[in-house]
Amino acid sequence: MEAVPVRRRQRSTSEIVTSTIGLTLVALVVVWLGINFVKDWSTFVELTFSGLARGSQYALVALGYTLVYGILELINFAHGDVFMIGGMVTATVVINIFALDSNPSAGSLLPVILISLAGAMIVCGVLNATIERVAYKPLRGAPRLVPLITAIGVSFIIENVAFIWKGPRPVQLPPNTLPHDVIFTLGTCPKCATFRWDQLFVMLVTVPVLLGLVWLVRFTKQGKAMRATAQDKDAATMMGIDVNRTISFTFIVAGALAGTAGVIYALYGTAVQWDDGFTLGLIAFTAAVLGGIGNLPGAVLGGLLIGLIYDYNEGLSWYAPGSSWSQTIVFGILILILVFRPQGLLGEQTPEGG
C-alpha cells in the first residue's frame, strides 16, 4: 500500500491575519496582568481569590447554558432569571424563615445553608423544567429564532414575578452572613493577601457540585441518555431513549445548578435584586461561549476566566478600566471570541458541530 502523505491545509491570508490579531490581544492582556502582578502582587493575589469565587458562580450558571444548548441548540435566555430565583429563595430562607442576625455562629448557619441549597435546587430545577414544558416544547419544530424570542419573553415574565414577590429594591441579607474571618495570609501586612472563609465556602459548595455533575453525565445511565440525545435525537429515540424525559431532566439539572449559584450569590454578596439575573446570565453565557458552548469543562474554565477578568478589571491599579466598564469588557470578550474563535477555547460540542 502506498502511504498517502499527510499534507497540512494551507491557511488563507484572512485566517492568518485573524489569528495574529487574536493572539496579539491575548498577549497584551497577559502583559498587562504581568506588569500589574509585579507592581502590586498582594492585590493581584487577593483579586485572584475573589475572582475565583466570583467565577465559580459564573461557571455554575454557564454550565446550565451549555447543557441546554448542547441538547436543544437553544440559548435559554431565561436561565439567568432562574438563577436569580435561586437567590430569592435563599433570601427567603435566611430572612423570613430563620431570621438570621449578622455574624451568625457556625452552628446556626449550617442548617440554613443546607436548607437553602435544597430549596433553591428543587425550586429552580422544577421551574426550569416547567419553562421547558410550557414554553419551549411546543416550539421544537419551529424556526430556530422562535424559541429564542420566546425565551426572552419568559425571562421578562420571571423577572417581573420576582418584582411582584420581593419588590423593586435589592433584598438585603444580614451583613456578614458568611464569616469573613481570615484563613491564611500570604506575606506580611500591609502588603499581604488574605483568603477568607466566605471564599472557601464558595469553593466548598462548587467543587462537590461539579464533581457530582461529572459523575452524573459520565457514569450514570441518565447521563448516557443525555449525551446520546445531545448527539442525535432521532438515533437516541430509536435506541429506546425517552428524549422528552431526557430533555426535561437536563433542564432540571441546569436549573439545580443555577439554584446552587443563586445560593452562593445571595450568601456571598448578601443582596439579591429582581433584575440581577439578566446581567449575570449574559456574563455566564459569555463564559459558556468562551469555553466552547456545549462543552462542560469549557463552561467551568470560561466561568473562572471571566470571573478573574471581571475582578482584575475592577481591582487592579495599573491601567484597569474600572467597574464602570465591566459590561463593556465582558461583552467585548463575547464579541471578540465570536469573531476570532467562535468555537471557544476548548471547542464546541453541539449536535450539528460535533
Add this chain to the structure above:
Amino acid sequence: MASRHGRAYRGFFRLLESVGVKDARARWERKSPFLQRAVPPLAIAAVVLVLVLPFRTPDPAAIVFLAIVYALYIMPPRWRKWALPATVLTIAVLYPFLVQQLDYQRFLFEIPIFNTFPTIDTMAVMAIYAMMAVGLNIVVGYAGLLDLGYVAFYALGAYTAAWLASPHASQFHINGKPIDLNIGGVGVTEGLGGIHISIWIVLLAAAIVTAVGGILIGLPTLRLRGDYLAIVTLGFGEIIAEVAKNGDSITLGFNLTGGPPGINPLDPPGWGTWLADHLGLPANYLEKSGQYVNFVTLVYWSGLVLLLLTIFCSLRMRDSRLGRAWIAIREDEVAAAAMGIPLMRTKTWAYASGAFFGGVAGAWFGSFKQGVFPDDFYFQISIFILCMVILGGMGNVWGVVAGAAFLTYLNQEGLSSVSTWFNDKVLPCDPNTADPAKVISGGCVNAPLVSFGIYGLIIVLVMLFRPEGLIPERRRKLEFETGVHDEPLMDLRHAPES
C-alpha cells in the same frame, strides 16, 4: 365552504332550524355575498343595543366611529384597499382637533376599560416608536436577522442630534476659539455657542451616522449564525448604553456624551426664520401655543410625515431587488447563496437600512424631548420594539405599525387606565392605602410597574399561538406553517479553524 365558518355560525343556524325555520342555513347561503357580509354585524349591533340601552345611552361619537368601521367592513376589497389607509390617515391627521377638544364627549367617546383615547403626547411618541418598529422590521421581518440591540441605533441617532444641535460642542476649541456654528439652527440666542444645524439636516446626518454604525457593527458579526448574532447585537446594545453613561470627561477622558446627566438642552424642532417668512412654516415649534396647534401637535404631525416616509421607503425597499434578496435569505440561505446573492453584503445592507431609520427616530426623539439622557437607552427598549414587530406580524409593515401604536399606547396610558378600571370596578380598593412602589398592595393593582412582564407575556403568547403575528404577511405565514429550511450557511462549521 362550510369550513370557513366557525362553530357559533353553525350553532346559530341549528338553533334556528330547531325552532322551526326550515332550511335556514341553505337559504341564507344562497343570498348574495354582500348581504351575507353586511347583515350579521347589523344584527349583532341591534342585539347589543337592546341589551345596553336600559343601562346607558350610547354615545353618538361611538356610533359614528362604529359606522365608519362598518362601512369599511362591507365595502368591496378593491375599494377597501384605498379607503382603509385613507380613513386611518385622515383620522390621524385630524386627531389633534378631536382629542384636544374642550368638550371631549362631542367628538370622542370613552372606551370601555381603557377609558379615554390616547393624548397627543402619546401619539407623538407613538410615531417615533412606529418609525423604529418599521426600521427593525427591515432587519427582523424582511431579512430574518434577530437584532436584540436595536436601542443602540436609537441612542446613536439621539447623540448625533445632541452633538449637531446643542451648545454641547462649545466646550471644545478649534484654533483656540470655542466651536460656534449655526446653519439654520432653531431657538439659538446670541453667544450660545456650539453647533446648531437645522433639525431636518440633523435627521439625515444622524441617519447616515447610524447606518455607518450599523455597518461597522454588522461587518464582524453578520457571518455568525442567527442565535449568536442575536446575543452579539444585544452585547453591542449594552456597550453603547454603557459608553453613553460613561462618556464624560471623568470616566472616558473626553466629553463625548455628557455622562450620566446627558446632553441638554437640544434645539427644539422647527423650520427656521427664512422658511417661516417665505413658506409660512412654523419657525420654532416651541413658540406655538394654541389650543389645537401647539408644540406637541406640530411634533406629532412632523413625526407622522416622517413615519409615512419611513413606511414608503420600507415598502419600496421590500419590492426592490435588494428587498427580494433579503426575503430570499430569510427563507433559505443556502438557496439564496446558490442563486448568486452575496450573503454578507445583503445582510449588511439590511442592517444598515434598519439602523438608518432607528437613527432618524432617535434624533427626532432627542429633538422632541430637547435632551438626550443615557437612562433612556436600556435593553428593555430593544425588546419593546421587537415585541411590536412580533405582535403586529413580522414582515408586514402595516401590522408592525399597528403593533407599535397599540403597545406604545399601552405603555404610555393603557396599562394605568386598565389598572384604574380594575381597582374601581372589578376589585374596588382604596388607592390611599396603596404603596405606589408595589405592584399589589392594599388590594390595589399597579400594572405599569410590571409592564415589561406583560410585554414578555405577549411575546410568549404570540410565539406559542400565532407566531406570524396578528396581521400576518401572507408569505411569512406560509413560512411558519410549512416550515422553511433555515439552516444557515455561514455558521461555526464553516468558521476558520485556527
